[in-house]
Amino acid sequence: MEKVDLTSLPGKIPIGISCLDELTGGGLESEVITEIYGEGGAGKTNISMQFAISTIREGGQVLYLDTEGFSVERFLQISGGDSSMADGLILYRVSSLEDQDLAILRVPKILEKTRKVRLIIIDSFTEYFRLEASADAASRAAGFQKELSSLAASALKFRVPVLLTNQIYQSPDSGNLHPFGGYVIDHVMKAIFRVEKTKDGKRRLVVVKHRSIKEGTSREFRITEYGLSCE
Numbered sequence: 001m002e003k004v005d006l007t008s009l010p011g012k013i014p015i016g017i018s019c020l021d022e023l024t025g026g027g028l029e030s031e032v033i034t035e036i037y038g039e040g041g042a043g044k045t046n047i048s049m050q051f052a053i054s055t056i057r058e059g060g061q062v063l064y065l066d067t068e069g070f071s072v073e074r075f076l077q078i079s080g081g082d083s084s085m086a087d088g089l090i091l092y093r094v095s096s097l098e099d100q101d102l103a104i105l106r107v108p109k110i111l112e113k114t115r116k117v118r119l120i121i122i123d124s125f126t127e128y129f130r131l132e133a134s135a136d137a138a139s140r141a142a143g144f145q146k147e148l149s150s151l152a153a154s155a156l157k158f159r160v161p162v163l164l165t166n167q168i169y170q171s172p173d174s175g176n177l178h179p180f181g182g183y184v185i186d187h188v189m190k191a192i193f194r195v196e197k198t199k200d201g202k203r204r205l206v207v208v209k210h211r212s213i214k215e216g217t218s219r220e221f222r223i224t225e226y227g228l229s230c231e
Contacts, residue, residue: 010159013119015047016054019230023205023219024193025212027051028119028161033151033188035125036205037166037179038195043203043223044165045071046078047195048123050228051163053079056088060118063090063110065103067127078227090117097128097143104147111158118160120151125164126180141184148188164189202231 014027021027028034028051036044045068052062053075064070070091079085090110094100104122111117125147129140155162167180179185179192186192192209198220206218222229 013051013055013161015051015228016057017050017221017228017230019219019221020047020205020228023207023213023217024191025210027054028163029191030159030161031156032190033148033155033162033164034191034193035164035166035179035185035189036193036195037168039168039197042195042197043228044195045123046074046223046228047205048121048163048165049075049078051119052089052121053085053227055119056085058118061088061090061114061116062119062121063092063107063117065092065094065100065120065122067094067100067122067124070123077225080226090114094128097132100128101143101147104150107151107154108157111154111160117158120154120160120162121164122151122162123165124167126166126185130167130180144184148185152188 010030012025012027012029014021015024036047038044052064055062070093072086075089076083076085092103094103107120129143132140151162154160166185169178169180186209189209190211194206194208196204196206198204202220202222204218204220207213207215209215220231222231
């Protein structure tokens with residue numbers, strides 16, 4: 001059994017956008033997994049990139065597993081055209097669910113080797129699970145649990161936050177929108193945020209689950225040419 005030194009616990013990873021840092025209580029919490037979900041085009045990837053850039057600016061590296069088609073141009077645009085920012089990004093493009101399994105299994109070795117990674121991002125965690133039309137609910141749930149257990153162990157061992165983005169689906173019964181994976185994923189998350197579009201073109205980040213922030217708390221922001229901005 002390991003005794004925890006509470007005076008040496010790692011701090012949070014801020015996004016560097018005042019209204020969103022205020023909403024999240026200072027940013028992403030280390031040693032746990034945070035989920036951000038929302039419809040396509042709502043801003044999940046922009047938020048992920050903004051967290052990555054903030055981390056790199058503070059001298060850390062970011063391990064970024066991409067299933068969505070990472071835009072280097074957009075990353076550099078948000079970073080203000082500073083090409084040196086790419087040096088702090090360890091980017092892996094994942095091409096299948098099997099590839100994602102292998103990438104997540106390699107995470108501890110990558111972190112052990114570099115010792116400079118301060119944030120792990122997977123954008124999007126559920127993309128290939130969603131595309132596996134032949135998978136039944138039980139095998140999909142087992143896949144979720146296997147990968148999430150591995151990520152949770154890495155977060156705890158290396159004392160870093162993990163950020164996952166997630167897709168949504170519409171319930172055939174209620175018509176409501178829910179994050180893909182349901183309870184299996186929700187149960188593991190220590191923090192869950194929903195990002196949504198507003199009628200006037202803004203975005204809203206809403207607290208769905210958090211250990212210290214009231215559910216339903218939200219902040220509005222805009223996605224601009226150079227990243228995210230508060231109103």
